[in-house]
Structures are given as C-alpha cells and as structure tokens.
Amino acid sequence: MFGAIIENLKKEKIGYNLLYYDQPGSFDEFKKILKFLNCKNKYIGDYYSLDIFLKNRKAFKKIRNIWNNIKIDKDFRKSLDYKGIDIYDLSLQRFDFVFNSFLYLVVDNLNITKKILEKEKLSIILLDHDNTFYGKGLMMNLKDSNKIKTIALQYEPVSPSCNHTHIKDPEALDKKSVSWRPLPTIKCIWAPYHKKILLEYCNYVPSLIKITGNPKFDNLINKKFNSAETFRKYNLDKNKKIVLFPTELDLNILKIILKSFRNLDDAFLIIKPHPFEDMSVLRDTYNQLKSKNTMLLGKSANMYELVNISSLIITRGSTVGLEAMIKGIPVVLINPYKYKFSRIPLFDTNAVIVTKNKKELSENIRKILYDKKTKDIIKNNIKKFVFEQAYKQDGKATERIINIIKMLLKDDNIKRSNK
Numbered sequence: 001m002f003g004a005i006i007e008n009l010k011k012e013k014i015g016y017n018l019l020y021y022d023q024p025g026s027f028d029e030f031k032k033i034l035k036f037l038n039c040k041n042k043y044i045g046d047y048y049s050l051d052i053f054l055k056n057r058k059a060f061k062k063i064r065n066i067w068n069n070i071k072i073d074k075d076f077r078k079s080l081d082y083k084g085i086d087i088y089d090l091s092l093q094r095f096d097f098v099f100n101s102f103l104y105l106v107v108d109n110l111n112i113t114k115k116i117l118e119k120e121k122l123s124i125i126l127l128d129h130d131n132t133f134y135g136k137g138l139m140m141n142l143k144d145s146n147k148i149k150t151i152a153l154q155y156e157p158v159s160p161s162c163n164h165t166h167i168k169d170p171e172a173l174d175k176k177s178v179s180w181r182p183l184p185t186i187k188c189i190w191a192p193y194h195k196k197i198l199l200e201y202c203n204y205v206p207s208l209i210k211i212t213g214n215p216k217f218d219n220l221i222n223k224k225f226n227s228a229e230t231f232r233k234y235n236l237d238k239n240k241k242i243v244l245f246p247t248e249l250d251l252n253i254l255k256i257i258l259k260s261f262r263n264l265d266d267a268f269l270i271i272k273p274h275p276f277e278d279m280s281v282l283r284d285t286y287n288q289l290k291s292k293n294t295m296l297l298g299k300s301a302n303m304y305e306l307v308n309i310s311s312l313i314i315t316r317g318s319t320v321g322l323e324a325m326i327k328g329i330p331v332v333l334i335n336p337y338k339y340k341f342s343r344i345p346l347f348d349t350n351a352v353i354v355t356k357n358k359k360e361l362s363e364n365i366r367k368i369l370y371d372k373k374t375k376d377i378i379k380n381n382i383k384k385f386v387f388e389q390a391y392k393q394d395g396k397a398t399e400r401i402i403n404i405i406k407m408l409l410k411d412d413n414i415k416r417s418n419k
Contacts, residue, residue, distance in 0.1 A: 113137035129155035139182035213397030
C-alpha cells in the first residue's frame, strides 16, 4: 500500500520516516526488518529505553491495583446482573485477562507513542488504517494538540459488521468522555459505498472523509503484465480458458470446485493459496481430487499476473473478486452455506453469479465463459459495482492522497508563517 505513496513523496521531495513495528516471529521476518533498517527507516525498538519500561511498570501496577479493588466491590458485582442472571463469575475471567495481561500492552503503547511524538518533529502521520494498534496510541496522544495532522487510509473493505469501525455513539466524539475514541484529521477511503457505511454506522463526519480510491489498485491499472510470459512461466495451454481460485481457508469449498472441474475439460483451474493456508492440509485435499485440468501453486505466486491471464475468478467473497472486476473479469461467488459471507456486498449485486453447489458451479462457469448474453449483462453491471466499491479506475488514487498530504502541509506552513 505504501510503496507507490513513498515513491511519489520522493518525487515531490517531501521528507518522510517509515516506522516498522511488527515483531519478528521468524528468521525470515527478522531478515525483513534488517533489510528495512538498511534503508534508513525507523523501527519501534529504536525508541525504547529504561525510562519507558519504568513508566510502563508504574502505570501498569497503579491501574491493576485499582482493578483489584473494584472487582471485590459489592456494587460492582451487583452491576453485573443481566435480567436477573448473575454474570459476575463469567465476566471476571475476561476482566482479569484485560487488567493482568492486555493492560500492559496498552500502557506500553501510550508511552512509546508519546516518546515517538516527542522525539520526531512531525507535521503529518500517515496510517495504513485508523485501527492500527500504534496508530490508535499516536492519535490518543494527540488528543489535545492540533499541531500534528493524521491521515488514515482504508486497509480493507468496510462494512456494517467491521469490528474496527466506530460505534455510533455521540459520546465517542466527546473528548471529555471516557467513551471518546480518536478520529484522524482525514480518512481516505476507496469509494462512495464506504463513505456511506462510515456515515451511517460510525462516528465519522462528512468533512473528515475523502474518496480517493485504493492506491493498491493503481498497480492493477498502471502496471503492464506480459501474458505470454505468464503462460510460459506456469506451462499453461493458451487455448484453455483460465479460471483462478484464490483459496480462503475453507476446504469444503475447495472440494466443490475441484469436483466440478472433472467435467470442465475446456477450462483450466489455477489454485492460489491464501497466505495463512496450511499447505500440507491443502495439498492433501488437492491430491485426492485433482484432475488433468487443475494446478496448485505456492503462496508466493504473483496474484496480479494470475488475475491478468484469467477469464474468470471464483471467490467466496474476498477482495480478489473486486480486483478482478476492476480488470473487467467476471466473478462467480461460491457460497454453499445459508449465510452471506463477504464484507464486499457481492451478494446484493448483479455483477456476479452466485452458486451453491458443484452442479451449479459447472453450469455457471460455462455460461460466463461461453454465453455472450450472460457476459454482456455481467460486464455492464460490473462497471457500476466497481465505481461504488473502488471509485474511479484511472490509476490516480495515490496522486489524490499525495495532493491531500500537500494540502495539509501547505495549511501547516501558512499557520506557522502567521505566528
């Protein structure tokens, strides 16, 4: 997400620091951090000192002691009565976890983000989204300051069920209330649909929201892929229609798809594993049901070059479906369950064909690939859906975000010059 933005910041000669805060969970991740630091960027560990740990310990003990007194208070116990049912014992386990374990992380977050703000001379903080752990800490510490602006991007699809969105509660906007939750100076979102969700279900106000598009999607529009090279790379038959299925941690769906392709000799299925997929389990399932017109790739396969050569995408509701439609590629939504699973409202549009089982899947794949009337209807519906979910596909989402950064910097310079 940040790659294109950083490149444009360089072109505009706007200074920046990139902060890396992930903990190395493996040797490969540790090597990534070393490579990152060699680029003269910042790591969260650079800001720690003995003073931070002492502050953490003091605050942690103070708040935990307050909790230990509260939990034995008779009035507190009475408050945990739900319609005549005593839920004290049930709730106590969760509260103890929060105040004995999670509390330290919160205290550490607030202290280390305060240290970052004190050490670095910042005009703008750019967050991948406003629910990022350290992003919340930075915005909390900026509660009483208007000197540093925050821009939050949209990291993933926003829906009414998103757990990171703000609850529709007036007190959440009141800085004097214990329910207050920080909001960025500007929230850059993908498209009109997401603005509607943030306004109707959350505490955002229209002036905070700017529709920019997704900078990640710029790569889909601007980058040119060599289809012939991709066919050679994976030893694919150019005469076969390529159907791509990015797995979504659901073996039941994979089985349905693999069984359906036993009767689809004129199409070729490519399976791209999800980054969190257990490859040993996935491979075992695949080997049991594979056919001559299917292929299982590794996790490192380039998703965009695979999308580029595909005639159809099968998804349960992932972002890849939207990315495919941006390229004008039709999508089959597979859902053998009774509930609608997707944060992208694919079920409520005529831009995709919903299928429930193996028989329907085979029929719908043939219809989309070979029935001109079906293809034309879907193509027209895709255009409207893409605008609502991904805005203008002009490859300029990154440029729009850079213009917002420049606008805030200009405003900041004007204010400083008037002092």
